[in-house]
Amino acid sequence: MNQALRDVQATAGATFTTVAEIEVPNSFGNDVEALNALQTGVVLHDRSHWGRIQVAGDDRIRFLHNQTTNNFQPLQPGQGCDTVFVTSTARTIDLVSAYVLADSVWLLTSPGYNQPLIQWMDRFIFFADQVELRDLTDTTVAFSLIGVGSDALLQTLGAGAIVGQPSNYHLVTNLGGIETRVAVGCGLAISGYTLFVAADQSAALWQCLTEAAAVPMGEQVWQRLRLEQGRPAPGQELTDDYNPLEAGLWYTISLSKGCYIGQETIARLHTYKGVKQQLWGVKLSQPVAPETPVLTNGEKIGILTSCTQANDHAIGLAYIRTKAVQPGLKVQVDETEGELIAVPFLSHEYP
Structure with a gap:
């Protein structure tokens, strides 16, 4: 120490x-x-x-x-x-x-x-x-x-x-x-x-x-x-379940540099538009435990990965199915209402 x-x-x-x-x-x-x-x-x-x-x-x-x-x-x-x-x-x-x-x-x-x-x-x-x-x-x-x-x-x-x-x-x-x-x-x-x-x-x-x-x-x-x-953290947003494109880290990826560990998978996901889920911010009325499913109209569209109190509301990050993503989309997380929000650290396409 x-x-x-x-x-x-x-x-x-x-x-x-x-x-x-x-x-x-x-x-x-x-x-x-x-x-x-x-x-x-x-x-x-x-x-x-x-x-x-x-x-x-x-x-x-x-x-x-x-x-x-x-x-x-x-x-x-x-x-x-x-x-x-x-x-x-x-x-x-x-x-x-x-x-x-x-x-x-x-x-x-x-x-x-x-x-x-x-x-x-x-x-x-x-x-x-x-x-x-x-x-x-x-x-x-x-x-x-x-x-x-x-x-x-x-x-x-x-x-x-x-x-x-x-x-x-x-x-x-x-x-x-x-x-x-x-x-x-x-x-x-x-x-x-x-x-x-x-x-x-x-x-x-x-x-x-x-x-x-x-x-x-x-x-x-x-x-x-x-x-x-919206900065993703290991053990929460950065795990064996997700890749950097899903994690919104497109700015860290070179598509032109040639072979590296994981390159074939990333290139294929980009070429064939295969990113099936995206990391987004979620504004909630109160904190909810991570790993809680995110729902809209009763259908599961994602999962909460992190959450904390912020003034009169809570803020979290969640992986959301790409086809369901829409900024401002109203969601339900456990018994708590919320909405998807864009967060500045993350991007969902190449800058």
Whole structure:
């Protein structure tokens, strides 16, 4: 556990929860303030529990190109992409963000997926492959700055060179004298950045950012934002039951890059318009347990995968039969009324 960081957060009012065996702030007692800050300023979220993997060796780009859905070949140091690890039948494993460095590629995985993905990749490293995998989760920390004020905050701290760059672009800079890798994108379809720092510098960076007016935000608000935005999560929306097209992750898929694990299935689904279900947002009058069927006119059209309270209503994600999809469609989930809504993180065709 990163005790110095936890002490700084506890002083700011944090209560903690454990995610993927890592203790992180659940709330700072300021959930309403944090939600408001997204619209008017910037929030700071601790993503210590998200996995961080270094992929090194001369064959690293070719290897990741062949293992995941996006196109790594054109990427140069300082660039990156979001990509999906899938099985041979294109079932989803995890959505990750990849950052290309001069001598390696860093992967930001979902919470608890650092070791499973290392084990998965290791299965495909053959004797002659020059690929080395290293788990950086214990030695680094990731934060996200999220909100309309994130550009201004970084400019104030002297990191204005990152502002206006494309998604996943990244560079190393000093924030308050602390060496930090800053990447465009916060894991949601909201303006923001992801910051990587050595674990022993994380408490100092957290303090620097909050002193610069970033409002601390806990995991409780993140989970609400995840559902309002529509970001799918492993074990809920990303499982052996679904593929990336169904999961609304079309932007992570290259149709032109050639062979990779799961490519034949994805190409066939696209060519023959075989996507039979789609991930959509669902607005409900009250929370409902995941795995509850979604009905319309008494007919099952899908299944709820996640749900949480959001002000005077609940918000969830659900896989819906493609032929039944219609934004605003009235649905019944258990005894609760709701409607399908589009969510900004997901797309259902190529951008």
